[in-house]
Amino acid sequence: MTHTLDYASVDEDKAPGKAGFKAAFDAGCRAVQIRAMYDAGTRPMEDQDWKRDHDAAESVGLRVGPYLITNWLDGVEPEARVDQFAKVVGDLTPG
Secondary structure: OEEEEEEEEOOOOOOOOOHHHHHHHHHHHHEEEEEEEEEOOOOEEOOOHHHHHHHHHHOOOOEEEEEOOOOEEEEEOOHHHHHHHHHHHOOOOOO
8 A cells, every 4th residue: 555645735834845755755655746736716826835845755755746626617618727737737757
């Protein structure tokens, strides 16, 4: 069984940083999903956690992936949302 951490900062919580991700790794976690986008009111928002924490999590040996949480805002086509998500997270080619 692989333990995976689902992570998003709420209300500008303090970032876990490399030490926090290392503690998760040492406790048996082997992967982390970091929120990259979410819907805020009437528009999709880029979550800075993805850019801020991706490298720190990866540097301690965690496999890292992004996620999008949405409430499917009126007037925003799903395809456009996925395109925007892809621009935020960049290339996700395994390797």
